[in-house]
Amino acid sequence: MTDLAVRDSGMGVGTPLLLLHAFPLHAGMWRAQLDGALGEARVLAPDLPGFGASPEPAGEPALDTWADAVARLMDAVGLERAVIGGLSMGGYLAMAFARRHGDRLAGLLLADTKASADAPGALANRERIAAAVLARQSVALLLEEKTEDALLGSESTPELVAEVRALIGAANPVGVAWAQRAMAARPDSFETLAQLTVPAAVVVGEHDVLTPLADAEAMASALPDAELTVIPGVGHLSALEAPAAFNAAVTALLRRVA
Template identity: 45%
Template sequence: MGDVHLTEQGSGTPLVLLHAYPVDSRMWDGVRGPLAERVRLITPDQRGLGRSPLGQAPPDLDVVAEDLLRDLDRLGVQRFVLGGCSMGGYVAMAVLRRAAERVTGLVLADTKAVADTEQARAGRLAVAERAESEGTAGWLADSFLPNGVGTTTAEQRPEVVSALRELIESQPPSGVAWAQRAMAARPDSTELLAAVDVPVLAVVGAEDALMSPEVVGGLVPGATFAVLPGCGHLPPLEDPAAFARTVLDWLPG
């Protein structure tokens, strides 16, 4: 496959941010400005999503981790702060399994360490099959949005809901299916995160219907924990100013 598409701006400490499902790195657009004033911000599109080609690899988040590490090598980035929202958090855990010595800090937003239950796995595989057989127009956004944003966003930020719908609708069905199968196959990362010995920021939207504050707050013993009011599952989209401020206040160095 060709190179993964990524966006890079700013200078200083490299901060890699990995996007959620079912969107791409444009979910970080609202936080780029403030973050890039302090860091070298790197935001890739996961293979098959956004502007990254899917390639032929079987669905596996370890493949996504390898994509990222290869691109960071190409950019000359040896050590970096790593962040991920939801699926991006799962990818961050895959990176830790392969190259923990390169990660100097960790931001985990609205994500969890445990593997899927059998019911959750079956649900992901059903979505993958539907995406491949029907495409994703209409139904994918309709099914994600009620739980994908918080009540405050749904009621008071129609522009966010509209932008998120547009992001979801723009994703290739093949990439959506690949991502769902890769997430369904991911291992439990509880012990992995318990052994992390770099600074960690765990962030969750107070209105997240998919990941409870207790789940996110308990990811890493000793982590800095932040709950963002008025946000659901995607704080960088719902309240970018609050998310960027939280990251910058925590950022090591």
Template identity: 50%
Template sequence: MTVQLYARDVGSGTPLVLLHAFPLSSAMWLAQREGLAPRFRVVTPDLRGFGGSVLGDDDPSIDAMADDVARLFRRLGLGRAVVGGLSMGGYVAMALCRRHPDLVLGLVLAATRAAADSATVRENRLRQASRLDGDGGTQVLVEEVLPNLVGPTTYRQRALVYGRVRGLVQATPPHAAAWAQRAMADRPESFDTLRGLGVPALVMIGDEDALATEEEARAMSEAIPNAELLVIPRAGHLCAVEQPDLFNQAIAEFAAALARTSR
């Protein structure tokens, strides 16, 4: 079946399409919709199975998720957009660049990696997917994924942020999370895509990220012909949620510069 993504669409101007992390939904982009909509058209879809989007019956695949986003572009009448992805959203954004490069005006990659999973990470994803399907609940995500989503500064000083992230994780549909884990486990590496990227890119990483590393972010920025790297202080994996003002400022400057040069 063809999946039609639910998306929040606010503001006007140069379009920004922001793709969310696992195991969250477009609700994670609240501060981006509020902070960036006065200057840009901010489109935040729920990837298939998450939030308001149905899962469908396709085999697990990051490429299928990218094709969903491409259909959303056509449905919303988007020509080209600055596409940003955080973590899993970054995998989808890179697949979009590979499969639908004509849609991408600029690329933002946050807290993600271009390498395929190691055997250990892949096995862990598949184990979690089996438990999600077997339990029919999100306990494995709360126990094993949630602790690495935010950095120590957020744990200590931003209790409301951590509580909100925990609530989003607990609201995740288990079968969608299992599907997404299998899709991520089978994704190919994306360095060839990045080396061939014909648009500017911004790579961001939190300096307290326990899941993606500054070394991996640097490897991506060095593979892309025209890229800048930004390390966000006092932020873990969900840098857009933990340090929204810094994240928004970086995206706004990047997108505004692209809009000027693409006129």
């Protein structure tokens, strides 16, 4: 799993930023961060295995496997260190990367995510979805259950809703099932966060119902050097719903890293 497809804004100045996408989307969700809005920073965004243009994952589901794949991607594109950022599932993966490859971490961005492990109800729901998409060999279930309603705030435009549905619909059933089971198996990451010394930013949408403000506050409190940003009026996909506010928080982090 070394051949992750990656979107790359090209050469830039300062420490590069590597962004990890949410479930069940792909790297296309970072369009407003890859288009130059973050100034001269080099921005990279891989499709995780089974999403976008990357091949299906293999082996026992574990976010550590993906964290190692991200490290190999960095090797392939010549990055010794980077600011690692993730939203939702991408945040879980960013924390796994920090645990396994902390020496390669120049800064950490955690958006609309949480450091705690899943509760029993969430674990059961992940397995339900994983089994269903594999049995049907289709991710239509995610669209039938209107997954986008949990991901987006109530003020989202019809155009954004349609974009998110298209991102969801492009997912691979094997990738969706593997990701659900990998997320279910992830450990609590508060100890990892407490040991980090790099600058960190925690971002959360005001109306995020999946990983609400309390989760963001807990991560910001655990991190030794973190700034918390609450983006008004948006839900779980803050980078898509309020790109200007999201990018301002990211730019502030990159300045602190510099």
